[in-house]
Structure formats: C-alpha cells, structure tokens
Amino acid sequence: MAGSIQNNHVFSSSSSPSSKKRMTPDDFNRDDDIITKKLPAATFEDPVSALANARHEFGEHGGVNMSIEASATFTVMEPETLSRMFTGELGPDRDFFIYSRHFNPTVLTLGRQMAALEGTEAAYCTSSGMSAISSVLLQLVSSGEHIVASPTLYGGTHAFLTHFLPRSSNIKTTFVDIRDLKKVKEAIVEGYTKVLFFESMSNPTLTVANIPELSRIAHEKGVTVVVDNTFAPMVVSPARLGADVVVHSISKYISGGGDIIAGAVCGAASLVNSMMDLHQGTLMLLGPTMNAKVAFELSQRIPHLGLRMKEHSHRTLIYARRMKKMGLKAIYPGLEDHPDHHLAKSIFNKEYGYGGMLCLDMQTEVRANKLMNGLQNNTRFGLMAVSLGYHETLMSCSGNSTSSELDENEQALAGISPGLVRMSIGYTGTLEQRWGQFEKVSHLI
Ligand SMILES: Cc1ncc(COP(=O)(O)O)c(C=O)c1O
Numbered sequence: 298m299a300g301s302i303q304n305n306h307v308f309s310s311s312s313s314p315s316s317k318k319r320m321t322p323d324d325f326n327r328d329d330d331i332i333t334k335k336l337p338a339a340t341f342e343d344p345v346s347a348l349a350n351a352r353h354e355f356g357e358h359g360g361v362n363m364s365i366e367a368s369a370t371f372t373v374m375e376p377e378t379l380s381r382m383f384t385g386e387l388g389p390d391r392d393f394f395i396y397s398r399h400f401n402p403t404v405l406t407l408g409r410q411m412a413a414l415e416g417t418e419a420a421y422c423t424s425s426g427m428s429a430i431s432s433v434l435l436q437l438v439s440s441g442e443h444i445v446a447s448p449t450l451y452g453g454t455h456a457f458l459t460h461f462l463p464r465s466s467n468i469k470t471t472f473v474d475i476r477d478l479k480k481v482k483e484a485i486v487e488g489y490t491k492v493l494f495f496e497s498m499s500n501p502t503l504t505v506a507n508i509p510e511l512s513r514i515a516h517e518k519g520v521t522v523v524v525d526n527t528f529a530p531m532v533v534s535p536a537r538l539g540a541d542v543v544v545h546s547i548s549k550y551i552s553g554g555g556d557i558i559a560g561a562v563c564g565a566a567s568l569v570n571s572m573m574d575l576h577q578g579t580l581m582l583l584g585p586t587m588n589a590k591v592a593f594e595l596s597q598r599i600p601h602l603g604l605r606m607k608e609h610s611h612r613t614l615i616y617a618r619r620m621k622k623m624g625l626k627a628i629y630p631g632l633e634d635h636p637d638h639h640l641a642k643s644i645f646n647k648e649y650g651y652g653g654m655l656c657l658d659m660q661t662e663v664r665a666n667k668l669m670n671g672l673q674n675n676t677r678f679g680l681m682a683v684s685l686g687y688h689e690t691l692m693s694c695s696g697n698s699t700s701s702e703l704d705e706n707e708q709a710l711a712g713i714s715p716g717l718v719r720m721s722i723g724y725t726g727t728l729e730q731r732w733g734q735f736e737k738v739s740h741l742i
Contacts, residue, residue, distance in 0.1 A: 343646050344414050344531045345603040351413035354406050365593045366402040371395060383575070399573060399581060403589040407596045408569075411561045414551075414599065415526070415543045417536045420563035421572065421580060422592060426527060426546025427453050428585030429560030431461075433542055436572050436579045437521055438491045440467040445484045445520070447495035448472035449502050449711040451546075452702035454525065458494070459707075472710070478510055487518045497535050498528040498630065501695035501719040502712045503656055505630050505637035508644060512539030528685070531606040531649045538644055542568065550653070550686030553598055553605055559587060603649070608724040609686075610650025612731075616722060617655045619732065623739055628656040654685060656695075659716035664742065665694040668718060671738035678734035685721035690731070695719045 354363035371394040373379055378387065379395075387393040389400040397404070404422050411420035423429045434457075438444055446458055462468040473484045475495050485493065493515040495506050512522045516539070524535035527546040535543050545551060547559035562572065562580075572580040580586075610631070617629035630641040631651030641651055659665040669692045672678040679690030683699050693699060696708055696715045703711060723731075 343648065344416070344534060347413045347416060348410060348599065348603075351409050352406075363403065363406055363593070363596070365589050366397075367589050368401075369397045397589065398584050398586045401586075401589050401592070403596075404587050404592040407587070407592040407599075408561070410596055410599045411545070411547075411563050414530065414602070415536050415563040416534050417543060417563040417565070419566040419569040420561050421569045422547065422587045422595075423560040423562065423580065424585045424587055425558045426525075426544070426548055426560035427457070428583075429544045429546075429562045430454055430525065431457055432572060432579040432583060432585060433523060433544060433562045433564075433568075434458075434462070434468075434492060434494070435466065435583075436568070437523070437542075438462075438466075438468050442468060443486060443490045444468065444470040444492045444494055445481065445490055446470050446472055446493070447475045447499065447506070448707065449499040449504060449713075450494075450496055451500045451525070451527075452700045454494075455700075455707070456702040459702075475506055475511060476504065478507070478514060481511060482514050485515065485518045485520055490518065490520050492521050492523050494523045494525075496525040496528065497533050498652060498654065499711075500528060501654075501656060501700060501717060503528075503628050503630055503635075503652075503654055504712070505641045505644075507640055508533070508535050508538040508540055512541075528654055529645075529652045531603055531646065532610065532652045533641075533645050536563065541565070547595060548686075549684065550606065550609070551599065551602060552595060553602070553686055553688065555684065555687040555689075557591060557595065559591060559595060560585075605688075605724070606649050606653070609653025609722060612724060612728055613653050613655050613722040614650060615728065616732065616735065620655075620657065620735075623736075625742070626658040626660075628658060629654075653722050655720050655722060657718045657720065658714050659718055659742070660714060661716045662694060662697060663716075665716040665718045668738065668742055669694065672735065676734035676737045678731060678738070679720065679723065685719075687721060688723050688725050690723040691721040693719055 356362055357364040381387045382393050382395050389405055394400055394402060407422050408420040411422060444458060458470040471484045473480045475481055493511060497506055508524065515522045522540045523542040523544060524540040526535055526543050527549050530550050542562065542564040545561045547561055548557060572578045575581060613629060614631040617627045617632050620627040621632060629635060630637055632638065659668055669681050672692060673681050679692050682691045683693045684691060695717050696713050700708060700713050
C-alpha cells in the first residue's frame with residue numbers, strides 16, 4: 298500500500314506513526330485479496346473457514362470493525378491521478394477510488410466476504426437481489442441471444458425472463474425442467490444460448506439442482522452457469538460445484554433481520570470488472586448501487602450466518618419429520634423420501650443441514666389459508682408474510698403471492714400446488730415451545 302494515494306492522504310490516520318501501534322490489515326491478513334487473486338482451493342474447507350481466511354478490515358482508529366467510508370466521491374493528490382483512474386490504470390485493488398457508484402471501499406469489503414462465502418474470486422453487492430439478477434443477465438446476454446432456465450424460479454425472476462427481457466432487449470428464454478438433464482442439453486443451442494439459470498434450491502418447491510451435472514452440460518456448449526443461492530447460503534456452494542456465477546438476495550438469510558433489501562453477484566474478477574466498465578457495465582450504467590452504511594450493517598451479520606443457518610436447518614428437519622408423522626404432506630430435502638435427498642446429501646456442505654425452508658402441501662388455497670390463519674392468529678407459531686430467512690417463522694401461500702407472476706399453466710409446470718404453504722422456519726423461542734404452537738392447530742387441518 299506504500300505510496301498509494303490513500304496512505305499519503307492528508308486526512309488519513311493510517312499514515313501517522315502512531316498507527317503502527319495498532320493492528321492493521323497488513324499485519325493481520327494473509328496475501329489473499331480476493332478482488333485481485335484467486336483463493337487457493339485448499340482454503341475453502343467450508344464457507345465458515347473461508348470467511349475466517351478473508352481479509353479483515355480494521356477501523357481508522359484501530360477499531361475491531363472497519364470504518365464506514367461514507368463518501369460518494371474521493372479526492373486525489375495529483376490531477377493526473379484522475380485520468381489514470383478513468384483509463385483503468387489505477388483501481389480499487391491499489392486503493393484508488395473514483396466515485397461510490399463505481400467502487401466504494403466499504404461495499405467492496407462486504408463483496409470480499411460474499412466472495413469468501415461462495416468461494417468465488419470476487420463479488421459485488423447491489424441494492425437488491427433482483428438488481429443482482431437483472432444486472433448479471435443483461436451483462437452476459439445481448440440482444441438476439443438466449444437463456445435456458447428452470448421453470449421453477451422466484452416469481453420476479455420468472456417475470457423478468459418471460460416478459461421484461463424479450464420486450465426490452467430481445468432476449469428469449471426457454472424454460473426446461475432441470476431435473477431432466479437430457480432436455481436441458483437439447484434446449485441449449487451452441488452459439489445462441491449464453492446462460493443457464495436456475496436456483497440451487499427452487500422457490501417454492503424446494504427441488505435441489507444437480508449443480509455439477511448441469512454445469513458440465515452447459516460448459517460443454519460454452520454456456521455460463523448462473524445460480525441463485527438465496528435459499529441455501531452456507532448449505533451449498535454452487536461455485537465449488539462448477540457454477541460460474543452465484544447470485545443472492547441478501548435480503549433473506551444473509552441479512553437475517555428482515556429489515557434490508559440487498560443483493561450480490563459472486564463470480565470471476567473479470568465479470569465484476571466488466572459489470573463496472575464505464576462504457577458497457579450494467580452495474581456502472583444502470584446503477585443498482587449499495588449504500589456503504591448498509592454494507593457495513595450487513596458485514597456485521599455475515600460472521601453469525603453459519604450459526605443461524607445451522608439452527609434454521611436443525612429445527613426445520615425436526616419439524617418436517619414431525620409434520621410428516623402427523624400425516625401432513627411435508628416437502629423438505631432433508632426428509633429421506635424427498636426425491637432429491639441423496640443428491641442434496643452428496644453436494645451440500647457438511648454441518649449446515651438442508652436449509653430452513655419447508656413446504657406443506659395443503660392441496661387447496663382454503664385449507665392453506667385456514668392453517669396459516671390458525672398458526673398466526675391463534676397460536677403465534679409464525680407470521681403470514683412473504684420473504685424468508687428471518688428469525689421468526691414466515692408463512693405464505695406461494696401460488697397467490699411470491700409465485701403469482703406465473704399464470705395457472707406456468708404454476709402447474711413449476712409444480713406449485715394451489716395449497717402450497719411455504720414456511721421459512723425461525724429460531725426464536727424454544728424448539729418445543731414452537732412445536733407446541735404448531736400442534737395446537739393440527740385439529741384445524
Ligand atoms: C430466490 C429469490 N431470488 C431473488 C429474489 C429477489 O430478491 P430481492 O427481493 O432482494 O430483490 C427473491 C425474493 O423473494 C427470491 O426468493
């Protein structure tokens with residue numbers, strides 16, 4: 298860092314001799330800056346160990362937490378520096394920043410955590426999950442080109458592919474059941490198809506994607522694999538299984554507080570840099586920027602994501618087993634009779650279970666509503682609300698809420714029953730206390 302403009306800066310405390318008394322990133326961190334260098338594969342024993350190996354930023358005054366760089370713009374010492382930054386000669390890897398829609402140090406630090414979490418070379422954080430998805434697809438696919446996608450996707454993503462992209466950009470999508478690898482292979486047209494897109498664990502049906510096989514098929518035809526891992530951070534690491542890009546709605550498990558909307562694109566440094574290109578980059582030009590204060594808050598939550606995921610998974614498996622015993626149609630990849638149980642077991646990371654999402658197929662919307670009403674208004678088991686990854690249990694009937702963008706045929710194709718209740722199992726209260734609340738409404742079902 299010696300000689301970088303930040304260290305020579307008149308306002309920078311890190312250039313004062315007293316800063317030597319304090320722990321600095323250079324004292325503490327190994328030489329593994331993810332933005333510029335690939336992490337050796339050996340450091341990715343599991344997401345938590347990879348996070349522990351990621352660069353730790355300290356605060357300006359030696360604080361254990363990084364300082365928030367709450368500046369929209371950045372000064373330089375020499376006028377030539379500005380033009381050297383605009384030509385790309387000087388960049389954030391050497392601590393040169395232009396403007397926070399481009400790169401911001403605090404947002405970049407959260408990006409390093411996300412890259413460590415997903416085992417990718419780089420990552421960049423955005424203002425929402427949808428902006429991460431739309432930006433990466435618009436970067437990778439041009440007008441007249443093609444996407445192959447799973448028909449079972451979050452409703453907003455499905456609508457983006459079905460309605461928005463063909464109208465705005467002449468980009469067409471073919472939806473194929475990704476469980477049928479032969480059909481996926483047939484749907485990919487070499488030279489025309491640019492992206493294969495699917496969710497690691499599908500919203501809402503909880504189908505587990507065969508990431509290694511799907512990646513192999515796509516790569517044989519030169520297609521980039523983009524995986525939405527919103528439902529299963531820590532639980533599965535798509536990039537380690539062959540995917541090229543991992544996108545997240547950070548608004549869910551990674552935030553965990555139900556209070557922030559955010560997203561991330563995790564992939565190669567060349568991808569992040571292309572998305573930041575001054576002339577062609579979707580992040581730079583469409584501007585779905587994350588605020589540095591939000592990035593700081595989120596960076597404080599990632600260290601306990603592993604603990605939270607373990608508890609979400611632990612409770613969900615127990616509840617799914619008990620619900621099944623009660624005769625309910627419970628859908629959960631941790632159940633041995635789930636069609637993808639063995640696949641999940643073989644590709645999921647050890648120790649994080651099968652995730653915190655479970656579905657109950659109540660067959661009809663009337664029965665689904667009756668159940669949710671009882672669980673919220675009679676026994677307080679959970680809350681009727683969309684979204685997931687919150688510390689309280691959240692419940693919604695997918696067909697009339699987060700999958701309502703899909704018409705009746707599309708919902709049938711996606712395997713969404715009209716009575717499907719999607720539950721994001723929380724961890725407040727004791728496990729038995731909450732189970733008692735669930736059991737009390739069983740007579741209503
Ligand atoms: C699987 C999945 N991906 C993406 C999104 C969109 O994320 P956001 O609401 O942060 O834009 C959602 C939202 O529900 C989702 O469930």
